[in-house]
Amino acid sequence: MLKNVKAIDPQVLSDMKYRVWEANLALEKAKLVVLTWGNASEVNRELGAIVIKPSGVPYATMTADQMVVTDLEGNLLEENSMKPSSDLPTHVHLYKHFADVCAVVHTHSKYAVMWAQSGRDIPPYGTTHADTFYGPIPCTRQLTQSEVETAYERDTGKVIVERFEKGQIDPLAVPGVLTIGHGPFTWGATVGKAVENAIVLDEVAHMAMFTEMLNFQHDVLPSYMLDKHYFRKHGANAYYGQG
Amino acid sequence: MLKNVKAIDPQVLSDMKYRVWEANLALEKAKLVVLTWGNASEVNRELGAIVIKPSGVPYATMTADQMVVTDLEGNLLEENSMKPSSDLPTHVHLYKHFADVCAVVHTHSKYAVMWAQSGRDIPPYGTTHADTFYGPIPCTRQLTQSEVETAYERDTGKVIVERFEKGQIDPLAVPGVLTIGHGPFTWGATVGKAVENAIVLDEVAHMAMFTEMLNFQHDVLPSYMLDKHYFRKHGANAYYGQG
Amino acid sequence: MLKNVKAIDPQVLSDMKYRVWEANLALEKAKLVVLTWGNASEVNRELGAIVIKPSGVPYATMTADQMVVTDLEGNLLEENSMKPSSDLPTHVHLYKHFADVCAVVHTHSKYAVMWAQSGRDIPPYGTTHADTFYGPIPCTRQLTQSEVETAYERDTGKVIVERFEKGQIDPLAVPGVLTIGHGPFTWGATVGKAVENAIVLDEVAHMAMFTEMLNFQHDVLPSYMLDKHYFRKHGANAYYGQG
Amino acid sequence: MLKNVKAIDPQVLSDMKYRVWEANLALEKAKLVVLTWGNASEVNRELGAIVIKPSGVPYATMTADQMVVTDLEGNLLEENSMKPSSDLPTHVHLYKHFADVCAVVHTHSKYAVMWAQSGRDIPPYGTTHADTFYGPIPCTRQLTQSEVETAYERDTGKVIVERFEKGQIDPLAVPGVLTIGHGPFTWGATVGKAVENAIVLDEVAHMAMFTEMLNFQHDVLPSYMLDKHYFRKHGANAYYGQG
Numbered sequence: 007m008l009k010n011v012k013a014i015d016p017q018v019l020s021d022m023k024y025r026v027w028e029a030n031l032a033l034e035k036a037k038l039v040v041l042t043w044g045n046a047s048e049v050n051r052e053l054g055a056i057v058i059k060p061s062g063v064p065y066a067t068m069t070a071d072q073m074v075v076t077d078l079e080g081n082l083l084e085e086n087s088m089k090p091s092s093d094l095p096t097h098v099h100l101y102k103h104f105a106d107v108c109a110v111v112h113t114h115s116k117y118a119v120m121w122a123q124s125g126r127d128i129p130p131y132g133t134t135h136a137d138t139f140y141g142p143i144p145c146t147r148q149l150t151q152s153e154v155e156t157a158y159e160r161d162t163g164k165v166i167v168e169r170f171e172k173g174q175i176d177p178l179a180v181p182g183v184l185t186i187g188h189g190p191f192t193w194g195a196t197v198g199k200a201v202e203n204a205i206v207l208d209e210v211a212h213m214a215m216f217t218e219m220l221n222f223q224h225d226v227l228p229s230y231m232l233d234k235h236y237f238r239k240h241g242a243n244a245y246y247g248q249g
Numbered sequence: 250m251l252k253n254v255k256a257i258d259p260q261v262l263s264d265m266k267y268r269v270w271e272a273n274l275a276l277e278k279a280k281l282v283v284l285t286w287g288n289a290s291e292v293n294r295e296l297g298a299i300v301i302k303p304s305g306v307p308y309a310t311m312t313a314d315q316m317v318v319t320d321l322e323g324n325l326l327e328e329n330s331m332k333p334s335s336d337l338p339t340h341v342h343l344y345k346h347f348a349d350v351c352a353v354v355h356t357h358s359k360y361a362v363m364w365a366q367s368g369r370d371i372p373p374y375g376t377t378h379a380d381t382f383y384g385p386i387p388c389t390r391q392l393t394q395s396e397v398e399t400a401y402e403r404d405t406g407k408v409i410v411e412r413f414e415k416g417q418i419d420p421l422a423v424p425g426v427l428t429i430g431h432g433p434f435t436w437g438a439t440v441g442k443a444v445e446n447a448i449v450l451d452e453v454a455h456m457a458m459f460t461e462m463l464n465f466q467h468d469v470l471p472s473y474m475l476d477k478h479y480f481r482k483h484g485a486n487a488y489y490g491q492g
Numbered sequence: 493m494l495k496n497v498k499a500i501d502p503q504v505l506s507d508m509k510y511r512v513w514e515a516n517l518a519l520e521k522a523k524l525v526v527l528t529w530g531n532a533s534e535v536n537r538e539l540g541a542i543v544i545k546p547s548g549v550p551y552a553t554m555t556a557d558q559m560v561v562t563d564l565e566g567n568l569l570e571e572n573s574m575k576p577s578s579d580l581p582t583h584v585h586l587y588k589h590f591a592d593v594c595a596v597v598h599t600h601s602k603y604a605v606m607w608a609q610s611g612r613d614i615p616p617y618g619t620t621h622a623d624t625f626y627g628p629i630p631c632t633r634q635l636t637q638s639e640v641e642t643a644y645e646r647d648t649g650k651v652i653v654e655r656f657e658k659g660q661i662d663p664l665a666v667p668g669v670l671t672i673g674h675g676p677f678t679w680g681a682t683v684g685k686a687v688e689n690a691i692v693l694d695e696v697a698h699m700a701m702f703t704e705m706l707n708f709q710h711d712v713l714p715s716y717m718l719d720k721h722y723f724r725k726h727g728a729n730a731y732y733g734q735g
Numbered sequence: 736m737l738k739n740v741k742a743i744d745p746q747v748l749s750d751m752k753y754r755v756w757e758a759n760l761a762l763e764k765a766k767l768v769v770l771t772w773g774n775a776s777e778v779n780r781e782l783g784a785i786v787i788k789p790s791g792v793p794y795a796t797m798t799a800d801q802m803v804v805t806d807l808e809g810n811l812l813e814e815n816s817m818k819p820s821s822d823l824p825t826h827v828h829l830y831k832h833f834a835d836v837c838a839v840v841h842t843h844s845k846y847a848v849m850w851a852q853s854g855r856d857i858p859p860y861g862t863t864h865a866d867t868f869y870g871p872i873p874c875t876r877q878l879t880q881s882e883v884e885t886a887y888e889r890d891t892g893k894v895i896v897e898r899f900e901k902g903q904i905d906p907l908a909v910p911g912v913l914t915i916g917h918g919p920f921t922w923g924a925t926v927g928k929a930v931e932n933a934i935v936l937d938e939v940a941h942m943a944m945f946t947e948m949l950n951f952q953h954d955v956l957p958s959y960m961l962d963k964h965y966f967r968k969h970g971a972n973a974y975y976g977q978g
Contacts, residue, residue: 040695041688043620062733092724092732114620119699123618124707132366133431134286134357151716158720187713188619202284209283213362215706216458221367227430230394234401238335246335247305375852376917377772377843445770452769456848463944464853470916473880477887481821489821490791526938527931529863548976578967578975600863605942609861610950637959644963673956674862701949 014053019075022048022057027070029111029197034065036205038115045091046111048197049101054078058097060088078102092159099163100193104170104177109197111204117211118190121145125186128210129226131217136227136235138206140179144169146186166191179236182207257296262318265291265300270313272354272440277308279448281358288334291352291440292344297321301340303331321345335402342406343436347413347420352440354447360454361433364388368429371453372469374460379470379478381449383422387412389429409434422479425450500539505561508534508543513556515597515683520551522691524601531577532597534683535587540564544583546574564588578645585649586679590656590663595683597690603697604676607631611672614696615712617703622713622721624692626665630655632672652677665722668693743782748804751777751786756799758840758926763794765934767844774820775840777926778830783807787826789817807831821888828892829922833899833906838926840933846940847919850874854915857939858955860946865956865964867935869908873898875915895920908965911936 029046033039042065047058056076063072074090075083080098082090091097097110121128121143128143130136135143146165153161166183169175181203182192190211192203218224227235239246272289276282285308290301299319306315317333318326323341325333334340340353364371364386371386373379378386389408396404409426412418424446425435433454435446461467470478482489515532519525528551533544542562549558560576561569566584568576577583583596607614607629614629616622621629632651639647652669655661667689668678676697678689704710713721725732758775762768771794776787785805792801803819804812809827811819820826826839850857850872857872859865864872875894882890895912898904910932911921919940921932947953956964968975 040691043623060734062735089734116695116699117702119618119620120702120706123699123703125711126706131430132362134362137286148714149717151714154716154720158724187617187717205283209359213359213366215702216360216363217366219462219705220363220369220458225368228391228394230397231392231430234397238401248303248332249305374916375848377848380772448769452845456845456852459846459849459944460852462948463849463855468854471877471880473883474878474916477883481887491789491818492791526934529866546977548978575977602938602942603945605861605863606945606949609942609946611954612949634957635960637957640959640963644967673860673960701945705948 014055018050018053019055019057020070022050022055023073023075024070025197026057026059026073027068029109029201030059030068031065032198032201033111033113033204036201038113038204038208039065040114043114044112045093045097046109046197046201047091047094047097048109049078049097050108051078051101055083056080056094056097056101058090058094061091063088093162095157095159096163096166096191099160100166100191103163103167104193106178106195107193108195109200110191110193111197111200112189112191113204113208114189115204115208115211117215118184118208119188120215121211122184122189123187128184128214129224130232131214131224131226132210133227133231133235134206134213135210136232137239138203139182139210140232140236140240141175143180143182143184143207143210144173144175145184148186162188179240257298261293261296262298262300263313265293265298266316266318267313268440269300269302269316270311272352272444273302273311274308275441275444276354276356276447279444281356281447281451282308283357286357287355288336288340289352289354289440289444290334290337290340292321292340293351294321294344298326299323299337299340299344301333301337304334306331336405338400338402339406339409339434342403343409343434346406346410347436349421349438350424350436351438352443353434353436354440354443355432355434356447356451357432358447358451358454360458361427361451362431363458364454365427365432366430371427371457372467373475374457374467374469375453376470376474376478377449377456378453379475380482381446382425382453383475383479383483384418386423386425386427386450386453387416387418388427391429405431422483500541504536504539505541505543506556508536508541509559509561510556511683512543512545512559513554515595515687516545516554517551518684518687519597519599519690522687524599524690524694525551526600529600530598531579531583532595532683532687533577533580533583534595535564535583536594537564537587541569542566542580542583542587544576544580547577549574579648581643581645582649582652582677585646586652586677589649589653590679592664592681593667593679594681595686596677596679597683597686598675598677599690599694600675601690601694601697603701604670604694605674606701607697608670608675609673614670614700615710616718617700617710617712618696619713619717619721620692620699621696622718623725624689625668625696626718626722626726627661629666629668629670629693629696630659630661631670634672648674665726743784747779747782748784748786749799751779751784752802752804753799754926755786755788755802756797758838758930759788759797760794761927761930762840762842762933765930767842767933767937768794769843772843773841774822774826775838775926775930776820776823776826777838778807778826779837780807780830784812785809785823785826785830787819787823790820792817822891824886824888825892825895825920828889829895829920832892832896833922835907835924836910836922837924838929839920839922840926840929841918841920842933842937843918844933844937844940846944847913847937848917849944850940851913851918852916857913857943858953859961860943860953860955861939862956862960862964863935863942864939865961866968867932868911868939869961869965869969870904872909872911872913872936872939873902873904874913877915891917908969 033044045059049056194200276287288302437443519530531545680686762773774788923929
């Protein structure tokens with residue numbers, strides 16, 4: 007039973023829950039998630055609702071019905087709700103500042119974490135990168151002790167937004183980030199796309215790491231190749247796929 | 250219904266589509282393909298037809314019937330055809346210049362991409378390499394901005410052919426290449442063989458990378474060992490297999 | 493038929509055996525175990541019983557009933573018992589000295605072994621580490637020749653306890669160790685938790701190794717981040733999960 | 736129908752074929768074999784028969800019945816036999832010189848090949864190594880051009896035997912070798928044991944490689960630890976397992 011959003015069409019909410027549940031399972035199936043280390047959410051700004059994975063629930067027994075519904079500030083909207091993922095405040099902050107982002111995914115996928123732990127941006131070494139990320143995948147600055155102790159999860163969102171704003175990076179053109187010492191967040195216009203971007207980020211992270219081992223010069227892709235591959239798949243002149 | 254090739258025996262065309270579809274699935278099964286990043290094609294020069302994977306279609310739902318038929322210039326031959334893989338012009342160019350090649354495969358397989366992104370040829374460090382590739386697996390030069398902006402996919406084919414012609418490399422003796430910053434193309438007399446060569450290339454790429462980590466001297470196989478292993482499996486005096 | 497512990501409720505013992513059997517299978521399913529290289533045990537101090545995997549038995553045919561029951565000194569308690577894991581004396585020693593530990597797991601999981609063979613502690617490079625291990629994962633000193641020849645397995649336990657006591661490390665806050673040249677032991681309040689910690693240790697070992705390859709500075713997580721992540725999941729103020 | 740060995744009990748031969756077939760499949764299941772790159776054989780010196788995998792046959796369709804039977808010199812013993820693995824002369828040579836070896840396995844397993852291609856012995860860095868290999872896993876010398884051109888496969892056996900004899904290495908105490916630029920051979924008293932040793936060799940090769948990355952000092956296991964672990968599992972005083 008809904009507390010504050012009785013007005014939401016139950017079918018719309020149930021569909022959101024189903025998609026978010028499915029996205030969380032897809033993360034595990036793609037081997038991006040070990041134990042319960044990952045979460046996916048979706049926002050519907052018009053309805054004022056976010057749906058997110060519950061905290062610490064094993065994927066094997068998790069049901070669509072257990073997905074947690076909150077308002078746009080992260081307040082629970084259903085009675086008898088489970089506790090939401092502890093990373094919810096990060097998701098909330100991203101939804102507030104990235105207007106075109108409708109879904110967020112967080113994992114501890116191996117290769118992305120290795121880069122996050124090294125504190126480095128992932129350079130665009132190839133077209134696999136450029137097909138999805140239009141430039142380096144940025145790594146956030148370290149949070150201060152005060153940020154960590156006061157509102158850690160929200161400020162994780164804050165340093166992400168800060169990095170994109172200061173660097174004038176379009177979050178849809180670079181749909182992912184590394185939070186230093188922690189791991190990747192990705193996003194997209196749909197939760198399926200956010201999951202796909204999480205898969206790509208980890209693959210690209212793996213490739214980039216050993217590209218550096220093979221060639222100490224670390225030449226990145228020429229900018230005209232970056233342009234070509236990104237715009238082959240995105241924007242008005244895209245010609246990849248059936249769309 | 251065929252536009253220009255009504256003369257093609259429907260069974261022959263249907264068999265080609267089935268083999269190409271099967272080859273694309275085999276790439277995914279061998280874990281060479283993530284998401285939709287790969288494509289296989291087959292040519293029948295006598296009939297004037299190429300069959301290739303459609304662009305951006307998920308492997309899980311792809312059917313043999315959806316394979317795209319074109320003429321030898323890459324023009325669609327069927328009404329209501331799906332869009333072909335965006336890499337079709339590369340395949341077309343290879344078929345034009347490599348007379349004995351009847352099938353082409355492209356993937357973003359991890360280890361081959363790492364070498365492609367490093368811009369280096371893969372040296373023949375061992376017999377696993379020599380059994381399939383009679384010499385280094387070459388990496389193409391970077392395309393110029395003008396090549397990328399004018400006819401990127403065709404010119405990807407052009408730099409491959411250029412590398413083989415300048416280096417006087419026989420494309421059947423070295424049935425694969427790395428396109429710099431991008432990834433591997435392999436080929437063969439049959440689409441099954443082209444898939445097999447894609448599997449071997451990635452395996453050999455993986456082995457070569459860590460061979461270098463273990464031994465900084467990077468000694469390649471003596472040429473008489475390269476000869477022995479290559480000709481054990483290929484040519485008139487081959488004695489491997491049941492053939 | 494029990495020799496000395498006829499007093500143990502058969503259902504309690506049977507439940508212990510089932511859990512220990514299940515834990516051993518979980519190790520294999522998580523790919524931490526090759527062939528028969530792993531063992532899990534559980535202690536019930538009140539009943540004076542330890543249940544552990546039999547030595548060298550293939551996982552595929554192993555049954556819950558074959559789990560071996562010993563007293564707190566490692567003496568067999570059942571007639572017709574199989575031989576216990578040869579590492580039993582290590583488990584016994586840990587149970588004697590780590591009062592809150594109720595289950596122990598040993599594996600030769602790849603990445604943890606690589607660190608153990610290098611003789612190095614695993615530094616806390618990220619939050620994936622900090623979520624489970626509150627500080628570096630220590631590596632024991634080399635056993636002396638006399639220790640190895642006299643009571644090798646018991647003294648493997650001895651050098652573990654020595655490292656924790658000298659370093660004033662709380663075994664529940666750092667629920668795992670590397671034994672030099674050998675491999676990891678993990679533990680927990682339940683055998684499920686000990687298995688989970690073995691999974692985390694190997695994952696963290698993998699991530700740490702390549703973090704070092706990507707960044708030669710090897711900066712560890714700031715201590716306030718270590719605190720934040722560890723206490724987000726553990727202790728009175730934990731707020732992760734549904735508990 | 737047997738040509739020269741009609742005297743062999745058909746059930747004994749059929750059992751040998753079944754075990755060899757099963758061993759070959761086990762290699763693939765353990766992911767040691769890509770495509771058809773592997774072979775296992777068994778010898779019965781009393782009966783004068785070797786059973787080995789046929790050359791270049793896909794594992795998916797291979798049947799026990801297709802296993803090839805030869806005499807102790809490698810001559811075919813059955814009419815309508817398939818062609819034996821091209822590595823048969825290596826197996827034959829090992830059986831002639833290693834009197835206690837009753838089964839041989841050859842693969843191109845990744846990590847073992849990386850070491851073979853680097854031309855280095857695998858140092859005994861840990862107990863996982865010592866549990867099976869009592870000392871370094873040796874790498875053979877390069878074959879001369881004349882050896883390669885005259886009797887390549889036999890002389891591959893010759894350089895293996897040469898390395899063990901010159902180094903006074905007991906082939907049962909070190910049940911495997913790396914042939915330079917090529918890959919591993921392992922053996923054992925049974926074909927099951929030879930397969931197991933192939934699994935261990937690749938695992939140990941993987942661990943050793945990254946042990947070196949983590950610690951540039953490359954300290955090997957103290958000899959008393961090597962003794963302890965090897966003799967815990969082998970010889971009169973072994974106490975591992977149920978035996």
